[in-house]
Structures are given as structure tokens and as C-alpha cells.
Amino acid sequence: MRIGVFVCHCGSNIAATVDCPAVAEQAGTLQDVVFTTDTMYTCSEPGQNEIISAIKEQKLDGVVVASCSPRMHEATFRRALERAGLNRYMLEMANIREHVSWIGKNKPRNTIKAFELVKIAVAKLRNNNPLHANKFDVTKRVLVIGGGVAGIQAALDCADAGYQVVMVEREQSIGGKMAKIDKTFPTVDCSSCILGPKMVDVSQHENITLYAMSEVEKIEGYVGNFDVQVRKKATYVNWADCTGCGACMEKCPSKKNVDKFNEGISKCTSINIPFPQAIPKKAAIDPSGCLMLQKGKCGVCAKVCPTKCIDFEQKDEILSEKVGAVIAATGYDMFDHSVYKQYGAGQYPDVITSLQYERLMNASGPTGGHIVRPSDGKEPKKVVFVQCVGSRDPSVGRPYCSGFCCMYTAKQAVLTKDHIPDSDSYVFYMDIRSPGKGYDEFTRRAQEQYGVQYVRGRVSMIYPKGDNLIVRGADTLAGTQVEVEADLVVLAVGAESAKNAPALAEKMRISYDSYGFFMEAHPKLKPVETNTAGVYLAGSCLGPRDIPTSVGQGSAAAAKVMTLFSKDKLESDPQVSKVNASRCVGCLKCAATCPFGAIKEVTDRAGNVKAEVIETVCQGCGICTVTCPQGAIQLQHFTDNQILAEVNALCQAQLDF
Ligand code: SF4
Numbered sequence: 083m084r085i086g087v088f089v090c091h092c093g094s095n096i097a098a099t100v101d102c103p104a105v106a107e108q109a110g111t112l113q114d115v116v117f118t119t120d121t122m123y124t125c126s127e128p129g130q131n132e133i134i135s136a137i138k139e140q141k142l143d144g145v146v147v148a149s150c151s152p153r154m155h156e157a158t159f160r161r162a163l164e165r166a167g168l169n170r171y172m173l174e175m176a177n178i179r180e181h182v183s184w185i186g187k188n189k190p191r192n193t194i195k196a197f198e199l200v201k202i203a204v205a206k207l208r209n210n211n212p213l214h215a216n217k218f219d220v221t222k223r224v225l226v227i228g229g230g231v232a233g234i235q236a237a238l239d240c241a242d243a244g245y246q247v248v249m250v251e252r253e254q255s256i257g258g259k260m261a262k263i264d265k266t267f268p269t270v271d272c273s274s275c276i277l278g279p280k281m282v283d284v285s286q287h288e289n290i291t292l293y294a295m296s297e298v299e300k301i302e303g304y305v306g307n308f309d310v311q312v313r314k315k316a317t318y319v320n321w322a323d324c325t326g327c328g329a330c331m332e333k334c335p336s337k338k339n340v341d342k343f344n345e346g347i348s349k350c351t352s353i354n355i356p357f358p359q360a361i362p363k364k365a366a367i368d369p370s371g372c373l374m375l376q377k378g379k380c381g382v383c384a385k386v387c388p389t390k391c392i393d394f395e396q397k398d399e400i401l402s403e404k405v406g407a408v409i410a411a412t413g414y415d416m417f418d419h420s421v422y423k424q425y426g427a428g429q430y431p432d433v434i435t436s437l438q439y440e441r442l443m444n445a446s447g448p449t450g451g452h453i454v455r456p457s458d459g460k461e462p463k464k465v466v467f468v469q470c471v472g473s474r475d476p477s478v479g480r481p482y483c484s485g486f487c488c489m490y491t492a493k494q495a496v497l498t499k500d501h502i503p504d505s506d507s508y509v510f511y512m513d514i515r516s517p518g519k520g521y522d523e524f525t526r527r528a529q530e531q532y533g534v535q536y537v538r539g540r541v542s543m544i545y546p547k548g549d550n551l552i553v554r555g556a557d558t559l560a561g562t563q564v565e566v567e568a569d570l571v572v573l574a575v576g577a578e579s580a581k582n583a584p585a586l587a588e589k590m591r592i593s594y595d596s597y598g599f600f601m602e603a604h605p606k607l608k609p610v611e612t613n614t615a616g617v618y619l620a621g622s623c624l625g626p627r628d629i630p631t632s633v634g635q636g637s638a639a640a641a642k643v644m645t646l647f648s649k650d651k652l653e654s655d656p657q658v659s660k661v662n663a664s665r666c667v668g669c670l671k672c673a674a675t676c677p678f679g680a681i682k683e684v685t686d687r688a689g690n691v692k693a694e695v696i697e698t699v700c701q702g703c704g705i706c707t708v709t710c711p712q713g714a715i716q717l718q719h720f721t722d723n724q725i726l727a728e729v730n731a732l733c734q735a736q737l738d739f
């Protein structure tokens with residue numbers, strides 16, 4: 083075998099703490115290595131051309147690149163090998179940046195470690211074989227999970243490109259948080275005026291099938307061919323016949339249900355349409371309050387419904403869909419401020435959340451857009467906004483910045499002045515973070531034109547005084563304690579991951595971070611892709627995002643799907659398990675262990691039971707290989723021989739430099 087070793091400086095990222103020329107020179111002593119060099123940036127065009135030239139001139143049949151993480155550039159170097167006519171699996175990478183130069187400053191010791199990683203990579207490469215991908219068909223339909231603004235954008239872009247879209251939304255209507263908001267920053271344009279038409283487009287688009295009040299139950303399969311099960315929850319109303327006339331809501335005697343769309347600041351009937359612009363505009367019964375479903379008496383809605391579409395016997399339904407790609411745009415939940423005992427922990431009626439305040443300001447909200455105090459219905463004249471409630475606070479497990487609270491607080495303070503011209507607004511803040519286009523100008527306008535008083539400091543306590551509330555905090559700029567008597571306090575609650583996010587991530591086989599937000603494949607280079615091929619992300623399921631970023635990511639995820647669907651055939655990853663039938667004794671321990679159901683039972687010509695891997699279903703996790711008592715099932719590219727060669731290389735005596 084003829085192996086070439088390329089040691090990358092990565093500018094000074096590696097070269098500052100690793101003697102790259104020495105590693106390259108020492109690599110030349112390894113068995114089968116016939117060419118070594120060190121280069122400034124191996125991933126650059128000249129760097130890749132050097133690999134291609136060396137493969138051709140030195141007649142190399144394997145390449146080791148010692149550089150950064152394979153997660154970063156393995157695909158790049160594999161393509162370079164293919165351009166030179168080599169099989170892409172004749173590449174090995176030694177990660178001497180993340181695993182060496184970035185974690186230690188001792189150059190001599192780093193240099194030895196870098197060489198040892200190169201030695202391991204060469205040992206593995208000497209046991210590599212060319213692998214070849216199979217081709218398979220693509221189902222050109224996409225599943226969009228979540229009907230907020232990011233999901234809506236992704237669905238419309240895919241549908242407009244001619245692809246069938248299945249949208250699954252867990253709530254009764256699409257629209258997400260944006261549908262609850264009154265106006266958007268920094269332009270202060272009406273949220274439902276810009277979102278509403280897009281929601282209507284979703285409902286009317288011939289390429290979009292919408293399942294509201296539904297959740298993804300199961301996702302099986304692989305890129306290009308996912309089998310999805312959707313649980314369509316019982317609404318007790320036959321939606322095919324419901325016209326959304328609202329006659330049932332008018333007559334329903336059960337009127338004390340918590341109105342979730344209005345964030346609990348009002349009550350609604352047990353049969354309800356959440357808001358006038360809901361898509362789909364269909365009624366649904368909340369069984370927890372329905373007299374008929376709880377006590378077997380009432381049924382008024384069934385009597386008044388002109389289309390006779392009430393069905394008290396309705397059950398959840400499981401629907402099956404086939405798709406080739408998945409876009410998750412499941413959004414976020416608001417932080418539960420009740421953990422802040424010092425702010426009344428949800429006990430004071432006039433301490434409300436920012437989203438409740440949006441509903442109070444909204445013309446389609448429970449007060450018709452009149453800002454009033456929940457306790458007595460009076461118009462507040464002094465409103466205090468408290469920022470960073472559940473953001474940048476490690477004591478409640480939320481050390482991250484939610485990103486958009488500074489801006490929506492400024493917007494709410496401005497709108498308060500518009501609604502109640504003789505009112506005063508105060509904002510307690512830690513820092514003002516307003517990096518978007520026109521954002522900083524907007525927060526300054528709130529202070530300079532609208533007279534909003536900004537106080538830099540955390541609020542330590544909120545307590546009642548008569549009908550009002552005292553907000554006590556520090557003014558860290560003046561170095562004093564401040565107390566403001568408020569009629570109404572609005573907590574700018576931060577964003578946290580959606581409650582079901584980890585469970586959904588596991589169904590999609592993607593990663594999530596310690597806060598439950600989904601993980602992108604690479605935060606800079608692959609911001610809407612995941613490590614599971616064919617699964618893409620958009621919006622606040624990745625972490626808090628404002629509306630423009632969510633819309634941009636919706637379009638970006640749609641563009642990725644379109645790129646995938648531009649091919650009629652996809653290539654399977656050959657790094658999958660394979661059964662050596664002559665060693666397999668048919669115990670099927672591997673099949674029982676495989677988490678993906680990728681191993682099936684077959685019978686050979688002699689009638690013996692054997693295991694067989696379904697290549698397109700196998701995810702290459704390797705669990706089966708350690709289960710097999712015969713060593714009959716091996717993961718291609720990570721066989722026992724290849725891994726033992728690496729271990730042996732590592733265990734050899736250290737070389738001195
Ligand atoms: S009365 Fe019937 S048709 Fe009208 S909204 Fe209610 S369920 Fe739908």
C-alpha cells in the first residue's frame with residue numbers, strides 16, 4: 083500500500099502548539115507511508131490540489147489528513163480523493179486541532195500526541211477497503227412539524243416549488259406565538275396582518291395537507307424514505323363538516339375553561355375556536371370542561387350545530403404518511419415565572435407575563451385591545467416592565483440570553499404610551515441587547531421620543547401595597563436602591579425549549595442540548611441541518627430566534643429539502659453493518675438489539691436461519707456488532723480488525739523526538 087500523510091498547520095491554530103513539520107517527517111517512518119508534507123491550510127484550494135497531485139504523482143492508494151475534526155472537513159477531503167480517482171473511504175483523518183492543539187499548550191508533548199494520532203490513522207487506513215454506495219429512490223414529499231412562522235415559511239416554499247407538504251401542528255390552529263402578538267418590532271406593523279395571509283395560503287395551497295391538533299407519533303426509515311405516524315387527536319367535532327360558524331360556542335353553557343390562546347387571562351367555552359383568524363377555523367371540544375363528556379348530560383352544541391358535526395364518540399386517529407424529508411419547526415415555550423417567588427410566583431393578578439400583555443393590547447384579545455388591570459379592570463397609569471425573567475439567570479437554570487425580550491419590551495412600552503397617552507413606563511434591564519436591523523434605533527426612540535424610563539438593575543422584589551405593587555430593585559448606574567409603585571407589572575419572560583422537544587428529538591434521532599433545544603449539524607456551516615440525513619431545523623426549536631431569523635431559517639430549511647429532492651436517486655451510506663452468513667448461527671441477538679429494526683431474519687438454501695441487514699435502514703451505530711457472539715456481524719469501515727489495528731498502534735511504545 084502507498085499512503086500519503088498531510089499535516090495541516092490550520093494557520094496558527096495547530097502550528098502554534100504542534101511542530102507540524104516534525105510530525106510530517108516522523109510520519110514518513112511509518113509502514114506503507116511513502117509521502118508526507120505539512121501545509122498551511124489543507125482545506126484550501128491549493129491544499130486540496132496538493133493532495134490530488136500527490137495521489138496522482140506518487141500513485142497513492144490511501145491518504146491521512148492530520149488537521150481538524152472530521153465533522154468539519156471529512157466530506158471536503160473525501161471529495162478531493164474522488165477527484166483524484168481514489169475511493170472516498172481510503173481517507174482517514176487525525177484530529178490534531180480539537181484533540182491536541184486547542185487543549186494543550188506544551189508543544190513537545192502536543193507534537194508527540196499529534197504523531198500518535200497520525201500513527202493510529204495510518205494503522206486504520208492500512209486495513210481500509212474501498213466501499214461503494216447503492217442508489218435508492220426518493221419520496222419527494224416533506225413533513226413540516228410545527229405551524230409557527232418558521233414552519234409556515236418552510237411549508238409554503240416547498241409547496242410553491244411543487245412538492246407535497248404534510249404539516250403537523252399540535253395546537254388547534256397554526257400561527258404559533260406570532261398569532262398571539264399584537265405588533266412586531268421594530269416596524270410596529272400588525273402581526274396578524276403579515277402572518278394572516280400566509281396562514282390562509284397554507285390552508286388553500288393545493289400541495290399542503292394540514293393536520294392540526296396532531297402530533298408526530300413515530301418516524302421510521304431513512305433520508306428519502308421516512309414512514310411517519312401522526313396522531314390526530316380527538317376534537318369531538320367532525321372537521322370535514324364544521325363550517326366554523328361558531329353557533330356551538332354561543333350556546334355552550336360551560337364557559338369557564340382556561341383560554342389557552344389568551345394565555346389564561348380570560349375564560350372560554352368548552353367548545354371553542356381559539357381566535358377569529360384561526361386556520362383551520364374549526365371548533366374543538368376541551369373534554370376537561372365539557373358537561374357531556376364529563377357527566378353525560380348537555381349536548382347543546384350537537385343540537386344547535388347546523389351541520390350536525392358534533393361527535394362525542396370521536397377517538398384519536400393514527401394516520402400514516404410517507405415523506406422523503408422532515409423539517410422540525412416546533413418553536414419554544416415561555417419560561418414559567420412562577421419559580422420566582424420574589425416576584426409573587428404568579429399569585430398577584432397584576433403581575434403578568436409579556437405574552438399576556440400582548441393579548442391585552444391585541445384588538446382581537448379578550449379586552450378588545452384595551453389595556454386594563456386583570457384585578458379590577460382599571461386602566462393602568464404606571465406600568466413597570468421587568469426584563470430577563472428566566473433569561474441570563476443560572477439560579478433558575480437559564481443562563482442563556484433569550485435574545486428578543488429587550489426588543490419586545492421596548493415595543494410594549496412604546497405601545498403602552500400609544501394606548502394610554504398619560505401613562506408612564508419603566509423598564510428594569512440588565513443590558514440592552516438590540517443587534518438587529520433598526521433595533522438599536524428603536525430602543526433609543528422608546529427612551530427619547532416616548533419617555534420610557536430605563537433603570538439598569540435587577541428587580542429584587544415585587545410586593546403589594548394597597549391596590550398597587552411596589553417594584554424594588556437596584557439602579558446600578560446611580561448606585562442606589564429604587565422603588566417604583568406600579569399599577570401593572572409586566573415580566574419579560576424568556577424562551578425555553580418546547581415541553582415535548584427531547585421526546586420528539588429522539589423520534590427524529592437528532593441531538594438536543596442540555597436545555598432541550600435541537601442541535602444543528604454545525605452552528606456556522608450547517609445551521610439548519612442535523613446529523614440525521616434528511617432532517618432539517620428552523621426557528622426557535624434551535625434556540626430563541628426573532629421573527630426575521632425564523633422566517634429566514636424556514637426558507638433555508640426548504641432550500642435544503644429542494645436540493646435533496648433535485649436528485650431522483652440518493653446514495654446510501656455504505657458504512658453499515660454486514661452479516662458474514664457463514665459465521666452467523668441465526669441466534670438473532672443482533673436483531674433484538676438493533677434500535678432501528680434494521681436486521682431481518684432470512685433462511686438460506688439449506689433452511690438455516692440467518693440475520694440480514696437492511697442497508698437503507700441501518701444507521702451504522704454498531705450496537706449489533708458487540709452483541710454477536712460469533713463476531714459474524716461487522717460494521718463496514720469500523721470492523722474489529724480496523725479498530726484493533728488502531729488500538730495496537732496506540733499501545734506501541736512512544737517514539738522519542
Ligand atoms: S356549530 Fe358545528 S359547524 Fe358551527 S363551528 Fe360549531 S361544530 Fe363547527
Ligand code: SF4
Nearest residue numbers: 676700701703704706
Ligand atoms: S449498526 Fe447494527 S444495530 Fe446499528 S442500526 Fe445497523 S444493524 Fe442496527
